[in-house]
Amino acid sequence: MDTELILMQLFSGVALGAILVITALGLSIIFGMLGVVNFAHGALFMVGAYAGLWVASLTGSFWWGLLVAPIMIGAFGMIIEFVLVRPLYGRSIDDPLLLTFGLGYVLVEAVRIIFGSDGIPFPTPPQLIGVVDLGVGFFPIYRLFVIGLVILVLLLLWLGLEKTRFGLIVRAGARDPTIMRVLGVDIGKVWLVVFGLGVGLAALGGVLAGPMRSVNPEMGSLVLAEAFVVTVIGGLGSLLGSIVAGLLVGIAISMTALFAPEMATIVMFALMAVVLLIRPQGLFGKLA
Amino acid sequence: MTEGSRNITRQKLSRRSVLAGFGAGASYLAMPWVARAQDEIIRIGFPTPLTGPFAAEARDQVKCAALAVKQFNDKGGINGRKVELLVRDDKLNGGEAATRTLELIEKDKVHAIVGALSSAVQLAVNEVTRARGIIYVSISQSDTINEVKDFSKYTFHEALNPHMTTAAVARHSFKKGNKVAHLVADYAYGHEMLRGFKRAQAQIGAETVGEILHPFGAADYSTFMPRLRSMRPGILCISNFGRDQANSIKQAVDFGMKQQMKIVVPVLLHNQRLAVGPDVYEGVVGGANYYWGLESGNPSAKAFNDAYRDGNRNAIPTDYGAYGYTGVSSLLLAMQAAGGTDTEKVITALEDLKYDVAKGPQQYRKCDHQSVQSVLVLESKKAASMKSEVDLFDIVANEPASTDLLRSCSELGFPA
Numbered sequence: 135m136d137t138e139l140i141l142m143q144l145f146s147g148v149a150l151g152a153i154l155v156i157t158a159l160g161l162s163i164i165f166g167m168l169g170v171v172n173f174a175h176g177a178l179f180m181v182g183a184y185a186g187l188w189v190a191s192l193t194g195s196f197w198w199g200l201l202v203a204p205i206m207i208g209a210f211g212m213i214i215e216f217v218l219v220r221p222l223y224g225r226s227i228d229d230p231l232l233l234t235f236g237l238g239y240v241l242v243e244a245v246r247i248i249f250g251s252d253g254i255p256f257p258t259p260p261q262l263i264g265v266v267d268l269g270v271g272f273f274p275i276y277r278l279f280v281i282g283l284v285i286l287v288l289l290l291l292w293l294g295l296e297k298t299r300f301g302l303i304v305r306a307g308a309r310d311p312t313i314m315r316v317l318g319v320d321i322g323k324v325w326l327v328v329f330g331l332g333v334g335l336a337a338l339g340g341v342l343a344g345p346m347r348s349v350n351p352e353m354g355s356l357v358l359a360e361a362f363v364v365t366v367i368g369g370l371g372s373l374l375g376s377i378v379a380g381l382l383v384g385i386a387i388s389m390t391a392l393f394a395p396e397m398a399t400i401v402m403f404a405l406m407a408v409v410l411l412i413r414p415q416g417l418f419g420k421l422a
Numbered sequence: 423m424t425e426g427s428r429n430i431t432r433q434k435l436s437r438r439s440v441l442a443g444f445g446a447g448a449s450y451l452a453m454p455w456v457a458r459a460q461d462e463i464i465r466i467g468f469p470t471p472l473t474g475p476f477a478a479e480a481r482d483q484v485k486c487a488a489l490a491v492k493q494f495n496d497k498g499g500i501n502g503r504k505v506e507l508l509v510r511d512d513k514l515n516g517g518e519a520a521t522r523t524l525e526l527i528e529k530d531k532v533h534a535i536v537g538a539l540s541s542a543v544q545l546a547v548n549e550v551t552r553a554r555g556i557i558y559v560s561i562s563q564s565d566t567i568n569e570v571k572d573f574s575k576y577t578f579h580e581a582l583n584p585h586m587t588t589a590a591v592a593r594h595s596f597k598k599g600n601k602v603a604h605l606v607a608d609y610a611y612g613h614e615m616l617r618g619f620k621r622a623q624a625q626i627g628a629e630t631v632g633e634i635l636h637p638f639g640a641a642d643y644s645t646f647m648p649r650l651r652s653m654r655p656g657i658l659c660i661s662n663f664g665r666d667q668a669n670s671i672k673q674a675v676d677f678g679m680k681q682q683m684k685i686v687v688p689v690l691l692h693n694q695r696l697a698v699g700p701d702v703y704e705g706v707v708g709g710a711n712y713y714w715g716l717e718s719g720n721p722s723a724k725a726f727n728d729a730y731r732d733g734n735r736n737a738i739p740t741d742y743g744a745y746g747y748t749g750v751s752s753l754l755l756a757m758q759a760a761g762g763t764d765t766e767k768v769i770t771a772l773e774d775l776k777y778d779v780a781k782g783p784q785q786y787r788k789c790d791h792q793s794v795q796s797v798l799v800l801e802s803k804k805a806a807s808m809k810s811e812v813d814l815f816d817i818v819a820n821e822p823a824s825t826d827l828l829r830s831c832s833e834l835g836f837p838a
Contacts, residue, residue, distance in 0.1 A: 142648040150642055252478040253665070255699030258676070265678035271648050274676040346676065347641055348668040348698050352475065356641050391634075391645035396608040398645065399637035 142271035143392045144385065149277050151384025152284040156342065157357050158364035158376045159291075160335030166371030167308045167328045170219060170230045175336050176358030177238035180351060182207050182337025183344045184245055187256050196259035196345075204338040211333025212326050219329065220322070238358075245351045253350035262345075280342050287338070288377065295373075304328060308371075363402045367409045369419020378417060464505045464763055466491070466750060467526030467535040469547060471514035475639060475664045476539050478693040482743030483561065484509050487536065489730055490750035490779075500757050507750070508532060514539070516546035523550045533763040536580075536749045538562045539742065540663075541610040548577055557768055559753050561745035563587065563689070565614045568790040568828075570835030576765070578772055578791040580749040582711050584611070586827040587688050588618030590797035591709040594819045595686050596657065598627035603655035603683075605646060605670060607662035608635040615661035615688040631655050636662070636670070643670045647677040658683045668694040672702045680705065690800045692740040695814050703802035703814075710798040712744035712781055713815055726780040738812050744780055751779040752786075752793070783823055789831035797821040 161175045172178075185207050190199030218237065222229045258276050265272040295301035303324055307314045311321050339357070347353060364383055368375025383402045390401040409416060468487055470480040484507075491507045499505060508530055512519035519538060526532045527550070534557040538544035544562040551558035552574035559578045566572050567579050596602065602623060606612040612635070620630060632653040634646050650658060658679055660670050667687060674685060690708030716723035726747060730739040739747065753768075756775050760767035776785050784795040800815035808814070821827065 136652075139648055139652050143645065146645045146648060150644055153642075251481075252693055253668070253697030255697065255702075257699060257701065265676075271651065272678050274678070276676065277644065346644075346673065348665055348672065348694075350665065350697065353641070356639070387642075388645040392649060395646060396635040396637060399640055 138270045140392070142268070142273075143388050145268065145270070145273065147385035147388025148381060149273070149281055149384070150387060151381035152281045153339070153343065153346075154360055154364050154384050155377050155380030156280075156284050156287065156335065157339040158361040158368070158380055159288075159373070160332040160339070161361045162365045162368070162371060162373060162376040163335065164329055164332035165365065166373070167304060168219075168325055169227065170234070170329075171227065172332065173231055173235040173358070174214075174238040174241060175234075175361055176354030176356075177241035178207060178211065178333050178336040178354070179340040179343070179357045180349075180354035181210075181241055181245065182340030183256065183349045183353065184249060184254075184340075185337060186341030186344055187254060187349060196257075200338075200341050203341050204334040207337035208330045208334025211336075212330035214333070215326050215329035220325075238354075242351050242354070249351070251351050253348045256344035256349045258345040276345055280346075283342065287335075291373070300324075300327075360402065363406045366416055367406050369416030372416065372418035372420075375416055375418030462503050464500055464503050464757065465530060465532040466505065466507050466753065467523065467530065467532035468507050468509045468537045468746075468750075469512040469519050469522045469526070469535065469543075470509065470537045470746075471539050471543070472509075472511040474514040475666075476514060478697070479664065479691070479740070479742035480539055482693070482740045483537070483539065483746035485734065485746070486730065486739055486743040487746035487750045489733060490747050490754065492733070493729065493751075494754050494758075500754060501761060503762075505754060512538065512543055512547075514543060516543050519543045520546045520550050523547045524554075527551075527554050527556055532556070533757075534559070534753055534768070536561060536746075536753060541566075541614065545572060545610075548572060548574070551576055555765060557753070557765060557772075559749045561742075561749040563611065563614075565618070566610070568792050568834055573790060573834075573836075575769055575791075578752075578786055578793070580752060580793045581745055582689075582709070582795070582797060583792060583828075584614035584618045584688065585621075585829055586797055587709040588615055589622050589827045590819070590821040591686065591688060591707070591799055592619060592622030592626060592628075593821070594799040595684070595707045596623060596626050596628040600626075600628040600657055601631045601653075601655045602628050602657045602659050603631050603650050603653040604633035605643075605650060605658065605660045605662070605674075606633060606635050607638050607666055609638045611663055612638075612661045619659055619661070619688070628657075636666075638662075639666065641669060643673040644677070647674065647679065650674075651677070651679065651682070655683050657686055659686045661688050663689070664691070664694065665697075667691055668698045668702075671706060672698050675702050689741070690802065690815065692742070692814065695802060700803065700805040700808060700814075704804040706802045707818065708800060710741045710800050710815075711795070712739070712741050712748075713798055713800055713817065714738040714740075714812065715815065715817060716781060716798070716820075720782060722778050722780050722782065748777075748780050748784065748793075752777050752784070755779075785823070787825065787828070787831075789836040790834055792828060794825055794828065795823045797827065 164170055164172045182203055186199035186203035189202045190196050219230050262276040262279050264275050307321050307324050314321050364379045368379030386401050386405050387398050391398040470483050472480050491505045494505050510522040535551050536559040538547050539562045541564040544560050557576050559580050561581050563581050563584055565584050606616045685706045687708035695703045714727050717727050755777055756768050756771035760771040772786055773788055782796050784793050787794050799819040801818050
């Protein structure tokens with residue numbers, strides 16, 4: 135086993151981790167701010183991929199799909215929050231969980247009815263086809279683009295949350311919504327935007343995954359599991375946790391793929407079990 | 423969005439036929455007296471994974487099985503008895519399949535079972551039918567079902583088996599001195615295909631430079647690519663099924679593997695090729711039980727395609743769909759020859775049957791009940807040379823039906 139291969143494997147792990155981060159981020163944001171466990175996350179990821187494909191086929195450009203679909207599905211997420219999730223605030227945490235769980239099934243079935251259940255080709259944008267030589271091995275240009283975009287999105291999110299007035303309100307609202315209300319902030323609007331943002335991120339993940347995987351109605355089910363594992367390892371609600379855990383899981387999968395490939399899927403669950411035993415609140419989570 | 427609209431029409435049609443099956447089953451449960459009064463009807467149970475990753479293939483199976491039943495009924499049934507297909511969703515799960523099969527036998531009183539799409543699920547169905555003494559025509563690839571351990575006189579294997587598939591594919595794509603790397607799904611199907619390929623390689627003189635087992639249903643294959651490339655193979659042989667095949671080929675292509683090696687698969691899947699497009703599959707070689715393009719030189723294929731087109735808005739039958747047709751047809755032909763549903767007589771009739779319903783002559787071998795049949799070797803066309811939306815593959819070879827492709831009866835453990 136030579137060093138080049140191990141380095142290449144490490145890089146593949148980081149790249150895979152970047153994809154995991156983007157899928158976990160939306161889930162983590164919604165839970166962190168609203169306390170809602172969004173079980174429709176995987177389905178919204180899938181709907182995002184279909185929406186991206188639809189917009190791309192209308193406009194003839196992947197880039198419009200990448201830009202418009204997350205906004206479109208994010209707006210759809212706001213409707214979900216306003217119409218379905220909002221009446222359940224203040225009730226047990228199980229209620230929104232069950233609601234979104236059911237919503238996931240409805241979305242998958244709706245896509246099956248509209249687009250069929252066979253899956254649809256989602257070609258890689260022509261500008262990003264091909265591989266580059268990294269010195270230690272070849273890597274697809276598209277995946278490098280995904281890593282770059284994920285870094286950009288993380289940077290924007292961080293700036294938005296840490297450096298803007300709205301970010302300040304969101305952070306304060308997550309800590310103590312009652313005080314915010316007393317201070318005259320319409321916390322309902324904040325939650326609306328945050329839910330939309332989380333759903334938009336899920337859709338963005340879906341559009342980005344489209345050219346890497348086959349697009350079909352069930353493509354979100356595994357993503358939901360992966361996103362959960364990453365958020366649980368990172369600590370529910372912690373953004374930094376999601377990022378670190380996403381990279382960690384990506385590298386763990388990649389290294390397992392090298393030495394015991396048949397275990398590559400199980401390893402993330404094993405990692406989660408170990409983290410939960412040692413630090414039940416996750417790597418960056420706060421104890422309730 | 424032509425792809426989308428094509429899928430919508432398919433979905434509606436299959437849903438209707440599936441509902442017809444469900445409806446028929448439900449009416450028996452609701453009105454048990456009807457079931458007794460209609461003992462005349464010949465009932466065929468059909469468990470298949472209507473939901474889950476192999477749903478596309480399963481729905482094609484149902485459509486083609488329904489076509490076979492319709493053709494017999496249109497001709498007046500079997501000795502005047504109508505035939506009915508009872509479709510059940512096995513959810514690609516052995517336990518579910520066993521339960522559904524048991525229900526079909528106990529509650530619906532089916533006369534025979536045809537179906538299953540996964541090698542492991544098929545063995546679960548086989549356990550039940552074997553114990554109950556019900557005829558089972560399996561239409562999913564398996565090697566073990568031919569072996570003496572899993573054999574029962576009630577079981578007939580209509581599908582190709584991994585041994586014959588890989589033998590035919592290897593014969594037309596491997597050469598002496600080739601270096602082959604294997605990416606294999608870590609369950610019965612993958613293991614059996616790998617074993618078949620390695621056996622064929624040994625005969626041809628092609629070397630295995632490495633093998634990687636991947637978890638069933640994996641979505642990302644990027645982490646396997648660096649190691650596969652470092653093996654420096656001339657051929658990358660990917661033995662997995664359904665969406666696993668589409669995802670792994672797509673990602674291998676993304677990683678530029680096709681520039682350095684040829685991709686070979688045991689079974690080149692019609693629906694997966696449709697799902698990821700011509701560019702991804704271009705040049706990939708694999709086997710098949712059926713391809714509609716056979717019709718240019720094969721009258722049975724022409725007749726089958728035409729009948730299917732009539733009932734399905736000009737669509738063409740797929741590879742796994744054809745299994746549903748040939749499987750049900752062979753059973754009904756045997757029932758016709760046996761003059762009814764008497765199990766022992768139908769078994770004898772199946773063993774003696776020579777049938778040619780879709781792809782040329784076929785016959786169940788007496789010792790292991792494997793259908794001896796032709797194996798196609800296909801190569802996926804590039805987009806520019808496709809004459810129509812369904813013109814997917816070139817037929818590289820049509821390996822004629824012969825026991826040469828099978829393991830001998832004595833090798834399988836049967837007394838000579």
